[in-house]
Amino acid sequence: MVGPRAVVLAGPSGVGKGTLISRLQSSYPSIFGFSVSHTTRPPRAAEVNGTHYHFATEAAFVDGIAGGKFLEHANVHGKYYGTSLEAVEQVRASGKICILDIDVQGCRLVRKAGVPALFVFVAPPSMEELGRRLRGRGTEDEEAIAGRLVVAETEMAASKEPGLFDTVIVNDNLDAAFDDLVGALKADIAVAEEAAFSPKA
Numbered sequence: 791m792v793g794p795r796a797v798v799l800a801g802p803s804g805v806g807k808g809t810l811i812s813r814l815q816s817s818y819p820s821i822f823g824f825s826v827s828h829t830t831r832p833p834r835a836a837e838v839n840g841t842h843y844h845f846a847t848e849a850a851f852v853d854g855i856a857g858g859k860f861l862e863h864a865n866v867h868g869k870y871y872g873t874s875l876e877a878v879e880q881v882r883a884s885g886k887i888c889i890l891d892i893d894v895q896g897c898r899l900v901r902k903a904g905v906p907a908l909f910v911f912v913a914p915p916s917m918e919e920l921g922r923r924l925r926g927r928g929t930e931d932e933e934a935i936a937g938r939l940v941v942a943e944t945e946m947a948a949s950k951e952p953g954l955f956d957t958v959i960v961n962d963n964l965d966a967a968f969d970d971l972v973g974a975l976k977a978d979i980a981v982a983e984e985a986a987f988s989p990k991a
């Protein structure tokens with residue numbers, strides 16, 4: 791089975807990507823899936839290799855980067871994290887739509903790798919509203935919020951880059967944005983529903 795294409799959600803921090811993703815999952819259980827990331831950080835107590843993360847040594851991870859294994863990767867406080875092409879393919883092979891919540895640079899790499907996906911940019915109604923949401927969430931201090939707002943300007947510019955995003959959804963009213971997202975994914979959801987409800991051979 792080929793399976794449905796992935797959905798890539800990008801957009802400034804605080805725009806509501808996580809909120810939209812939770813809603814997709816609760817409205818369509820068993821249709822969406824997440825790829826299992828690789829990391830070089832040690833497993834925590836209850837974490838299972840291959841389920842929560844693929845735990846890797848730094849040497850193996852660095853080899854993987856050189857070998858083009860990762861669609862995107864980052865080093866956070868000295869530990870590597872990455873999404874492998876194979877992990878995304880595994881979700882697709884299971885018949886689910888793989889959700890990728892990545893930054894604009896990651897989108898460029900996923901495009902370049904030729905991964906079949908719908909590329910969605912989630913935009914705020916305004917920078918003022920984006921700032922309000924970041925403050926309202928209460929998870930970052932003022933300095934971090936200011937930094938995120940600066941990055942957001944660059945991301946907004948990238949959203950206009952020709953051929954990068956298939957659609958831009960403005961998350962003003964959450965219900966309307968969710969309807970737009972589901973509308974853009976209509977055909978993909980139908981493919982995944984077919985896979986979920988047809989008996990496996």
Ligand SMILES: Nc1ncnc2c1ncn2[C@@H]1O[C@H](COP(=O)(O)OP(=O)(O)OP(=O)(O)O)[C@@H](O)[C@H]1O
Pocket residue numbers: 801802803804805806807808809810923924926927961962963964965967
């Ligand atoms: N349409 C909306 N109207 C008002 N508030 C919203 C809307 N969508 C999301 N929010 C709120 O904005 C805040 C940021 O949303 P969320 O955490 O989903 O953003 P995010 O894009 O996933 O951010 P990050 O990339 O930093 O994880 C949350 O407090 C959320 O409840």
